Amino acid sequence: MSQEGNADVPAEFRAALDSLRAHRVRPEVRLAEVPAPSRIAPYAVALSGELPAGPGGSRGDADGPEDLATGRFVALYDPAGQEAWDGTFRLVTLVRAHLDAELGNDPLLAEVAWTWLLDSLAEEGASARALSGTVTRVLSQSFGSLQRHPDEVEVEIRASWTPAGSDLGPHVRAWASLLCTSAGMPPLPEGVTALSPRR
Numbered sequence: 001m002s003q004e005g006n007a008d009v010p011a012e013f014r015a016a017l018d019s020l021r022a023h024r025v026r027p028e029v030r031l032a033e034v035p036a037p038s039r040i041a042p043y044a045v046a047l048s049g050e051l052p053a054g055p056g057g058s059r060g061d062a063d064g065p066e067d068l069a070t071g072r073f074v075a076l077y078d079p080a081g082q083e084a085w086d087g088t089f090r091l092v093t094l095v096r097a098h099l100d101a102e103l104g105n106d107p108l109l110a111e112v113a114w115t116w117l118l119d120s121l122a123e124e125g126a127s128a129r130a131l132s133g134t135v136t137r138v139l140s141q142s143f144g145s146l147q148r149h150p151d152e153v154e155v156e157i158r159a160s161w162t163p164a165g166s167d168l169g170p171h172v173r174a175w176a177s178l179l180c181t182s183a184g185m186p187p188l189p190e191g192v193t194a195l196s197p198r199r
Contacts, residue, residue, distance in 0.1 A: 013043045013077045015166040016089065020045065020075070023169045025176035028052075028185070034072070041076035041090070048072050049176060051097075051183050068183035069097035073175045075168055086130045087162040093175050095157045097182035105153070110135040113157050113182065120177040126163070126170035133159030155182060 025031065029049055036044035051069040074092040081088045103109065113135045121128050140152040157178065163171055 009043065010077070010079050012079070012088065012166045016075060016077065016168050017045060019167045019169045020047070020172055023172045025173055026180055026185075029176045029179055031176075036074060037076075041078045041082075043077040044074060046072060046074040047172065049179050051179050051185070068185075069095060069179045071095040071175065071179050073172055084130070085162050089163050089166065089168075090160060091128075091163060091168070091171055092160045093158070093178075095175070095178050095182050097155050097179070097184075099153045099155055099182075100184070101153055103153070109137055109155065113155050116181045117157060117159055117174075117178055120174040120181065121161075121171075124170040124174040124177065126174045128161035128163065128171075131159065131161040133157065157182065 029051055032048050034046050034048045036046035038044065049069075049071045050067045053066055053068050072092075072094045076085075076090045076092065078085070078088055078090075082090070099109075106112070114133070117133070120126075134157075136156040136158075138154045138156070140154070
């Protein structure tokens with residue numbers, strides 16, 4: 001992660017970068033470092049995440065999206081702290097996922113999706129202060145020559161919180177877990193490792 005080569009980078013942020021590098025997430029999730037916002041905090045790092053659909057598109061639908069879920073994980077660091085953060089770090093996350101129409105029409109979808117986030121944080125032992133966020137549901141209906149396409153439902157979960165320290169590993173794992181949960185992937189039993197699919 002690019003900022004670590006600078007001798008002026010504070011040790012606490014270097015430790016955070018090391019903890020992100022050492023993380024392990026499910027092999028189905030593809031992660032990549034992307035440009036981080038530069039105006040919010042003096043130091044930042046950002047990751048993008050994708051959960052590709054299997055062969056034939058989403059859940060066997062040949063017209064489905066290429067990715068079941070996508071997202072972004074941004075770690076901001078300000079050595080002076082910011083009052084709204086209640087700390088020196090702030091994590092900002094986004095998850096977008098395509099849902100089955102039946103689940104997408106559930107009036108409790110927003111509350112359920114927020115619970116997915118809380119459960120992911122709790123399961124990874126990721127302590128989160130000043131947690132806030134939104135859940136948005138988008139329904140796309142096709143008309144005219146596109147009418148044969150089924151309705152599409154997308155959920156977007158945006159959240160930010162302050163971690164207890166510079167170990168960000170549990171937080172990025174919780175975010176990756178949220179990607180999988182929102183895409184409808186079953187959780188892995190404790191002690192079980194998913195095998196990478198054959199290419």
